[in-house]
Structures are given as C-alpha cells and as structure tokens.
Amino acid sequence: MSIAGLHHVTVTSGPPAPNLAFYAEALGLRLVKRTVNFDDPGVYHLYFGDAAGNPGTIMTTFPFPNARAGQAGAGSTSAVAFSVPDPAARVDALERAGTAVARTERFGAPIWQFTDPDGLALELLEGPEGIAGVTLWLDDPEPTARLLVEVFGYTQGPEQQEAGGHRRRLALAGDAPGRFIDLWRADASSRSRGGAGTVHHIAFRARDRAHQDELAAALRARGEQVTERKDRQYFESIYFREPGGVLFEIATDPPGFAVDEPADALGRELKLPPWLEPHRTRIEAALPAL
Secondary structure, three states: OOOOOEEEEEEEEOHHHHHHHHHHOOOOOEEEEEEEEOOEEEEEEEEEEEOOOOOOOOOEEOOOOOOOEEOOOOOEEEEEEEEEOOOOHHHHHHHOOOOOOOEEEOOEEEEEEEEOOOOOOOEEEEEEEEEEEEEOOOOOHHHHHHHHHOOOOOOEEEEEEOOEEEEEEEEEEOOOOOOEEEEEOOOOOOOOOOOOOOEEEEEEOOOOOHHHHHHHHHHHHHHOOHHHEEEEEOOEEEEEOOOOOOOOEEEEEEOOOOHOOOHHHHOOOOOOOOOOOOHHHHHHHHOOOO
C-alpha cells in the first residue's frame, strides 16, 4: 500500500507573467498545462514539470495578480526541493536571471537555496530530474511522522540540529521523485499565513483508483477526515489535513496531461474541463495576459 512518492506541489503565487517566466525560464521547467483553478475559474492554474509532465516532477501555481504576501510557519510546507542532474548549470541560469543562490550542506550533501519571485523557499540538489522532496514545518513532528511511516511507507532517516531548529528526514527507498519529506521543528513559535509565496498543498502519488481507495480506507481507519474523490481532469484526488495541519492530497497517476492535447503541444493553449468549456469566452476575458 506504500505511496509512490510525491505527485505534485501546488503553490499560491503573485502575478502570472513573472511566475511563468521564473519557472519556465530561470528554473528550466516545461509549462505542461495551461488551465484554470476549477474552484475559481478567474485564476490560472499553471503546471510545470519535465518534458513529458511525469508525476513527481510537477510544480503547479495559482497566480493571483493582487495576492497578499503569505508567510511560512508551523502547519505549512515551508520549502520545496528540486533535483537536477547538473545543479551547476541550473544555478548559473538562475543567477543570470537575477536570482540570488546560496550554497550550503545538508546531511553531508551540497544544496543550493533560493526563492521564487514571491518569496517561496526553494532548494536544488543533484539527482534525477523532479521534485526531490519538501520540508514540513511542524510544532510536533511525531504524529505526522507516524502517519508517513505507517500509512505511506516512508522510513526514518537522519536527523540534525540546525540554526533555529531541528530537522528530521523521512525517505522512500530508491530514487523515486518525492523520495524525502523533511520535518522541521523551529526553536521559536511562528504561525503560517496563506498568500503569495506559500505552498497550498502537497500531493502524493497513487498508482490508480484502487490504490487511492486503499490509502483512503487506511487513513479513515485512523480517524483522518478524507474527502470524496474529485475529478481534476489530469488525475483524480482526495484530500485531508495531516495531524500537523498541512493539507495533503493523494492524486492518481492516470490519466495524465496528454489526455486533452498532444504530448508535443503541452501547455500551448488554455485547456478547460468539459463542465467549464461552455463558459470559455467569459473565462478567457477575465484572465490576465501571460
């Protein structure tokens, strides 16, 4: 029943044009889907990932033109780590685009830290292309750790004291995207506030509906409040808040991003689900230019 790693990470962002430029140019991801927030069609939902839009490589953004600034804190995903085969080349591209990058080490390996245009903490490390993992900022990491180990199949990894707090790593076997989750407990109390530059939710991979149903049943047996399945056009999703307050999603791998446009044309045109297609003219008129 173990989870297959992370499927995607979704963030709340500021104006869409700088958001697109940063992720598709400076960070070097491909825009694999241009659609809208199904719950708020006046806002884009942009999906960035590898060339094929594979699960585990996907960063998605809700870019609000007038979003207030958010703040990471306890009960939030405070950083997202990407891995690439050649970090030096990506660091060079980021710095040429005007992004300040700082090099440090974590658990004995180099890591490069920077922020997106809205202040979201991002990290880069060497490895297969994709999202390597995330950091969850929690007042009490223990209940979250138990859930990740007992239901999702993560195993306990190294721990270290850092400036300002304590970090604990949980990891999956192998080198699958989203293979690690870091649990961060800060020395000083700080509450999160939603807004631009914050993670809205993280999504874990289910192989298919049957796997998703197994995970949902296991979570409900533990007392977690899991939503019914929702159709997100490119995957199907269930949601719940883990014990530390972070919003978790479990998304199916199928059907994928090529379900409504050819793989070689991903992200070129605005795509709408069937229930929003009759409102295309009004939706397109309300969206800002990219």
